[in-house]
Amino acid sequence: xxxxxxxxxxxxxxxxxxxxxxxxxxxxxxxxxxxxxxxxxxxxxxxxxxxxxxxxxxxxxxxxxxxxxxxxxxxxxxxxxxxxxxxxxxxxxxxxxxxxxxxxxxxxxxxxxxxxxxxxxxxxxxxxxxxxxxxxxxxxxxxxxxxxxxxxxxxxxxxxxxxxxxxxxxxxxxxxxxxxxxxxxxxxxxxxxxxxxxxxxxxxxxxxxxxxxxxxxxxxxxxxxxxxxxxxxxxxxxxxxxxxxxxxxxxxxxxxxxxxxxxxxxxxxxxxxxxxxxxxxxxxxxxxxxxxxxxxxxxxxxxxxxxxxxxxxxxxxxxxxxxxxxxxxxxxxxxxxxxxxxxxxxxxxxxxxx
Amino acid sequence: xxxxxxxxxxxxxxxxxxxxxxxxxxxxxxxxxxxxxxxxxxxxxxxxxxxxxxxxxxxxxxxxxxxxxxxxxxxxxxxxxxxxxxxxxxxxxxxxxxxxxxxxxxxxxxxxxxxxxxxxxxxxxxxxxxxxxxxxxxxxxxxxxxxxxxxxxxxxxxxxxxxxxxxxxxxxxxxxxxxxxxxxxxxxxxxxxxxxxxxxxxxxxxxxxxxxxxxxxxxxxxxxxxxxxxxxxxxxxxxxxxxxxxxxxxxxxxxxxxxxxxxxxxxxxxxxxxxxxxxxxxxxxxxxxxxxxxxxxxxxxxxxxxxxxxxxxxxxxxxxxxxxxxxxxxxxxxxxxxxxxxxxxxxxxxxxxx
Numbered sequence: 001x002x003x004x005x006x007x008x009x010x011x012x013x014x015x016x017x018x019x020x021x022x023x024x025x026x027x028x029x030x031x032x033x034x035x036x037x038x039x040x041x042x043x044x045x046x047x048x049x050x051x052x053x054x055x056x057x058x059x060x061x062x063x064x065x066x067x068x069x070x071x072x073x074x075x076x077x078x079x080x081x082x083x084x085x086x087x088x089x090x091x092x093x094x095x096x097x098x099x100x101x102x103x104x105x106x107x108x109x110x111x112x113x114x115x116x117x118x119x120x121x122x123x124x125x126x127x128x129x130x131x132x133x134x135x136x137x138x139x140x141x142x143x144x145x146x147x148x149x150x151x152x153x154x155x156x157x158x159x160x161x162x163x164x165x166x167x168x169x170x171x172x173x174x175x176x177x178x179x180x181x182x183x184x185x186x187x188x189x190x191x192x193x194x195x196x197x198x199x200x201x202x203x204x205x206x207x208x209x210x211x212x213x214x215x216x217x218x219x220x221x222x223x224x225x226x227x228x229x230x231x232x233x234x235x236x237x238x239x240x241x242x243x244x245x246x247x248x249x250x251x252x253x254x255x256x257x258x259x260x261x262x263x264x265x266x267x268x269x270x271x272x273x274x275x276x277x278x279x280x281x282x283x284x285x286x287x288x289x290x291x292x293x294x295x296x297x298x299x300x301x302x303x304x305x306x307x308x309x310x311x312x313x314x315x316x317x318x319x320x321x322x323x324x325x326x327x328x329x330x331x332x333x334x335x336x337x338x339x340x341x342x343x344x345x346x347x348x349x350x351x352x353x354x
Numbered sequence: 355x356x357x358x359x360x361x362x363x364x365x366x367x368x369x370x371x372x373x374x375x376x377x378x379x380x381x382x383x384x385x386x387x388x389x390x391x392x393x394x395x396x397x398x399x400x401x402x403x404x405x406x407x408x409x410x411x412x413x414x415x416x417x418x419x420x421x422x423x424x425x426x427x428x429x430x431x432x433x434x435x436x437x438x439x440x441x442x443x444x445x446x447x448x449x450x451x452x453x454x455x456x457x458x459x460x461x462x463x464x465x466x467x468x469x470x471x472x473x474x475x476x477x478x479x480x481x482x483x484x485x486x487x488x489x490x491x492x493x494x495x496x497x498x499x500x501x502x503x504x505x506x507x508x509x510x511x512x513x514x515x516x517x518x519x520x521x522x523x524x525x526x527x528x529x530x531x532x533x534x535x536x537x538x539x540x541x542x543x544x545x546x547x548x549x550x551x552x553x554x555x556x557x558x559x560x561x562x563x564x565x566x567x568x569x570x571x572x573x574x575x576x577x578x579x580x581x582x583x584x585x586x587x588x589x590x591x592x593x594x595x596x597x598x599x600x601x602x603x604x605x606x607x608x609x610x611x612x613x614x615x616x617x618x619x620x621x622x623x624x625x626x627x628x629x630x631x632x633x634x635x636x637x638x639x640x641x642x643x644x645x646x647x648x649x650x651x652x653x654x655x656x657x658x659x660x661x662x663x664x665x666x667x668x669x670x671x672x673x674x675x676x677x678x679x680x681x682x683x684x685x686x687x688x689x690x691x692x693x694x695x696x697x698x699x700x701x702x703x704x705x706x707x708x
Contacts, residue, residue, distance in 0.1 A: 078427045085453045097451035099439045224637045260640040283578045286611040
């Protein structure tokens with residue numbers, strides 16, 4: 001069977017362009033139209049009633065697009081998935097997971113089949129090719145995450161500013177003055193504009209000085225192994241660190257094992273506070289992690305709701321930012337050693353405990 | 355829009371029966387036909403060309419059915435998913451994940467849409483309603499796992515007999531004579547006929563006596579918390595245990611933390627050997643776990659291959675059983691205390707080490 005993709009390849013245009021022409025959803029230049037029609041003729045492509053009907057039918061199925069081959073599918077991702085699936089079910093929709101890459105190629109191929117009414121985008125990059133694909137194919141979508149340009153885009157996301165501020169305030173209130181942020185590896189092209197890394201780091205660089213703290217940011221890939229290695233670097237390069245905040249949940253898990261193996265007691269020698277983690281994952285370490293709890297259950301539900309409102313023509317859901325909240329564990333405590341004097345910050349220490 | 359489901363509900367028959375009648379895939383009695391046709395007439399259901407075409411078209415999409423709302427989606431599941439998605443991509447298919455329950459209801463609803471060419475079933479129960487659904491709807495499928503009745507069903511699975519035998523032989527060779535199996539909670543209806551629990555226990559009960567070992571099986575739910583609690587019971591009820599084998603990967607993680615908190619040194623006081631775990635997860639504990647490594651990468655690939663061969667009319671993939679293999683870590687060693695004399699087993703001790 002000849003597909004839209006075959007036609008696009010032969011004509012040297014995008015699948016989206018073929019779709020525009022076939023569905024009459026966007027103007028196409030005469031030259032392009034001629035190329036596409038020639039390709040269709042040469043290949044024997046016949047746009048039939050089925051294809052037309054497919055493009056317009058409602059399936060009551062929505063897809064969550066998650067780049068599972070590039071971004072590890074962890075416990076937080078599972079919380080997003082299950083809460084989204086439950087929210088869909090309550091509204092009489094089915095939610096399925098599309099493990100498609102962030103470059104938009106596979107997303108285009110799947111959307112061309114007319115399988116779903118709309119898409120929930122996960123693991124959003126600041127400049128995300130999938131958004132362009134969805135807009136070009138006129139597919140309703142909602143983001144769990146945010147691109148840089150947001151005009152008119154339906155989205156819900158973690159409130160990174162609030163999350164980092166709450167984390168810093170908590171540690172500062174316990175007496176910590178050397179607080180390092182372990183963020184993602186922004187030199188990895190798959191993550192260079194990944195929202196959680198970029199936004200957490202920006203928030204930390206803005207907030208830490210307000211508390212009179214030096215900013216130290218370490219890069220680290222998203223694996224337990226990388227988290228272990230990062231702790232060796234931390235102890236070597238920043239030996240006076242009393243608390244570490246870690247964005248990636250796998251790296252955070254590895255950091256606990258890494259510090260233990262390096263002979264550091266947690267929390268006596270150093271406090272460990274992941275900025276985004278699910279409680280199920282926090283329970284995997286010994287001692288159990290104190291975490292900023294990823295609002296996966298809330299955001300999975302809200303992202304699905306934002307999409308379904310579009311599908312049903314209801315009032316749009318306004319953008320929602322939800323902070324990760326402190327969730328008690330046993331890896332954060334007041335520092336025990338002698339502490340350096342804090343530089344004069346604009347805010348005083350606050351009392352708090354895990 | 356009136357759906358097949360609406361028709362089935364009104365006629366008091368299954369969706370499969372409506373599908374048989376509409377697609378002429380299986381004979382339906384005259385009485386049933388009359389009931390269904392009456393329901394269609396009353397509801398205004400019109401079976402149109404689109405529906406017919408949908409039922410027969412090829413989409414080059416395959417679904418992995420995983421009951422993600424009931425079975426936690428852990429590291430091993432992620433390995434199955436990513437290797438299956440990669441295998442599909444190499445063969446120019448897309449793999450999507452359907453987080454549908456094991457009872458077959460949602461699977462029926464999604465299959466009725468004609469969205470996929472076939473299904474890979476995960477988390478198979480000995481008597482699995484999804485198999486009946488797939489057979490009734492004449493949808494090609496392959497199982498990663500095994501039902502009790504297997505005649506003609508395409509499947510790949512873990513070789514539990516070999517896995518348990520290798521694990522017992524390894525521990526026995528190190529000198530262990532008190533080896534407890536921590537299996538699943540078979541009183542939980544969601545897991546009462548779950549293959550990995552049932553088959554691991556059966557293998558252990560068969561193999562342990564061959565090594566002259568008493569059999570002790572403890573039940574445990576699949577969570578870190580349950581694993582911790584199980585270790586308290588173990589130490590109370592079976593204080594002379596020198597090695598524990600654990601089927602569920604979350605329970606296994608919890609058991610390490612649990613034993614540590616109870617003051618037991620691993621492996622000096624007790625060896626811990628999970629029977630199914632991904633290395634990424636084994637790296638989370640301190641000390642790092644010695645594991646039988648879940649063959650997720652192999653089975654995800656093989657299960658997908660088994661399905662695609664059916665879809666392409668190629669020679670069927672013969673059933674494949676792949677054992678979990680010993681993967682080195684630091685939680686298994688020779689027992690240090692005085693050991694009871696082994697009863698005379700049919701096999702001698704074997705030399706081996708982690």
